[in-house]
Amino acid sequence: MTDKPIEIGILFFPGMTQLDVTAPFEVFARLPNARVHLLWKRIEPIVSDVGLSVMPTCTLDDCPELDVFCVGGGPGQVALMDDGEVMDFVARAGGSARYVTSVCAGSLILAGAGLLNGYRAACHWLSRDQLAVLGAIPEDARVVVDRNRISGGGVTAGLDFAFQVAAELSGEDVARRLQLLLEYDPQPPFPITVRNAPPELIATIRKAAAPMLDERLRASERSAARLRGKAGDIGARLTP
Template identity: 35%
Template sequence: MDLAFVLYPKMTALDLIGPYEVLGHQEGVTAHFVAATPDPVTCDAGLVITPTVTFDELDRADIIVVPGSGVWEAALADGAVAAWLRKVHPTATWTTSVCTGSTLLAAAGILDGRPATTHWAVRDRLAELGAVVSTDRVVRDGSVVTGAGVSAGIDMALTLVGLIWGDDRAMFTQLGIEYDPRPPYDAGSPETAPGELVTLARSLLSGSAT
C-alpha cells in the first residue's frame, strides 16, 4: 500500500509527522514523501524533510496525506500541490488532510459541496473555497477524510487505520503510541479557551492558521 505524504515549503511538521507515526508502521505500507522538487523542504519551525519522490514522478497513491501550514495561502497561490492532487485523487483509495491542508484539497476541487473540517481560524475561508464546513475534529465523506487543527492529524490517522485495518488494529496503534491526551489546560478550542486568548490568536493568525 503506497502512502503519499505531501511536502511543501513552510508546512507544519506535526501535521505530517503525527499521521506518519500512526500510518507508517502499519503492515504492508510504503511511505513516499512527495514534493514539487527533490530539494529538502523546510517546515515552518525549521525542521527539514527530504522528499523521496517528486510530483512528476508519482502519479498514484493508495493514501494521500496533505498537511497544513501557517502560510497556506502561499501554497494555494503556488498551485503545485492542488495540480498534483487533481491528478492523483481520482485513483486514490483515500485522500486526507490535516489542519489547513483542507484548503489545498478544496483548491483542487475535491471538497466542492462536501463536508470537511479544518483549523478553527480557517473555517470561513474553507467555506469560501466550496466545502461544507464542520466543527468536528475528524470528518469522513466517502473516500475523503479531513482533520481539524494540527494535533487532530493523529485522530484522523487513527480513524483511517480503523477504516482500513479494523478497530482492533486502530486501538492497538493508539496503545502503542500511548495516545492518551490529558492536556494541562482546557484551552484547545475557541469554545473553551479564554476569550482574550481567542481574540489574540485570531489577530496573530490573521486567517492563516497552522
C-alpha cells in the same frame, strides 16, 4: 488477501506545519504492508514554518497510484495554492486516490483543487470558515469522515485523524493496537479549547494571525475563481 502494498502519499511543501503530517506518518508507517511516500517537486530538504528541515522521499512525477493521499497545512499553504504545478498534481492524485485526506489547513488545499466541493470537512478553527469559499462544508469536529474524504482539525488532531484512517485501511483491531503501542492517551495540562477559551484570548490569537489569515483568504478566493473558470470552460465545451 492481496500482497499489493497500501500506497500512501503525503505532500510536503515549504512553510508547512510539520506536525500536521509527521504525526500521521508515525501511524501510517506502522500499518501492515504500507508504503509511505513523502512527496515534493524535488528530493531536497523542506523547511517547516518553524524551521525544522524534513526530507521528501519521492517526487511528484514519480508518485505511484495512491490508496491514500494526505495534505497538511501551515502558512506555506498560501503560496502553494497559487502554484499551478502542485495544485494540478493535488487534483490528479486526489482524483484517483481511494481516500482523499487532510489535516489542518490542508483541507483548503484539497478544496482549492476542486476535491471537496459539497463535502463536509474539518480545518483549523482559525480558517475553518474559508472552506465555504471553496465549495466545501465546514464542520466543527476533530475528525470528519464524508464518504472517502477524511479530514482532521488543527495540527494535533492529526493523530486522531491518523488512527481513523488506519481503521479504514487495516481494520479497528490494527488501529487499536497502534494506538496502544504509541501510548496515545492525551491528558492536556490545561483544559482549554476554542469552545471554552475566554473571548479575549480568542481575540488576541485572531489579531496576531490576522495578516496570515487575510493572505489565506485571498488565496482561497483566487482558487475559487480558478475553479469557477474551469467549470465554465467545461460547460462551454459541452454546449452544442
